[in-house]
Amino acid sequence: MHEVGIMQNTLSMALKQAQASGATQVHELRMRIGAMSGVVPDALTFAFEVLRKDTLAAEAKLEIETVPASCWCARCQTEFPVPDLIYECPQCHEPSVELRRGLELELVSIEVS
């Protein structure tokens, strides 16, 4: 697992944005994490609590929005959810190779002052 490295990159991105906008404090970071991203939200939060020390984000909150995985069936032209990570179209039973959602690993926004 590499949540610490990911959190470090996220925090650097956030701090860079905050500084560029002249902010003196970061109050919140919002992240979007897909179910297939290979990243565990709890581990991110734990890493965040360690890494934020002595930065503009020392007292910031971390909000994580999780995105369930879904696939696209080219034959049926529909998107279908894959809660159990079985990539089979429920209508035509073809396996889908196109993951439409679930790989997200993004810094969505930050709240600063």
Add this chain to the structure above:
Amino acid sequence: MCQECGCNKKSEAGINGTYPHAHDHDPDHPHSHEHGHGHEHEPNHEPDQEHRTIDVNEAILDQNDRLAERNRGFFKAKGLLVLNVLSSPGSGKTTFLQKTIEALKGRLRVGVIVGDLATENDAIRLRSTGAPAVQINTGTMCHLEAEMVAKAASQLKLDDLDLLIIENVGNLVCPASFDLGEDLRVVLLSVTEGEDKPLKYPPLFHSAHVAVVSKIDLAAATEFNRDLALGNLRQLSPKAVIFEVSAKTGQGMEPWCAFLVKRHQELKNA
């Protein structure tokens, strides 16, 4: 989170035993002053007064992804077919690659980049085939990143190669998130590690272009359920081409080698 793997430590990878950046940029200097204590009385600024939201909407692995794209363009321009080979520790990657290189002699010229936390053992084994091999020692990092691959590749005469094989660190979790600029992700599953491996590591298996069932000479001894394993692979790795091989007996090696020759040809014609 993984204390052991220390993925957060950057650029401490050594190539062929040399560590160009041996210094440790360690951010964990001791904290002499404590924050967040005794803030009952807030300083004079009104809370919420100037709170504002900045939209960022950026992917986190962006930097690695950019470097990986650069690698991909560079390799493509050289007409190289590039493989990223992944599996649990000990699934037989190095042995399989040794046999692959030997079987491809006279058909494809192969170079190898191999990542391990420590030792140059795998590179030495791979060099015994006559192919050039560069070892990356990742230190405590449990995966390869695009930047390390770019550095290691600069030590190979790429113009003299047709196929570049990257043996990743034995790990089914972290390498899934790091694109190296490869054309094909090859995931090994040995018959000794259980038919349900793909179910346990969906992200890695989903990203596979090729799934190799390895050590099939041991299938009977381990009561390997072939149908179950192939069924799991078809569901979890829907885009993967599946091969079943034994590097020990050579069984199944020829279809795999022919596949590589064909893919390399397609790449050259494209």
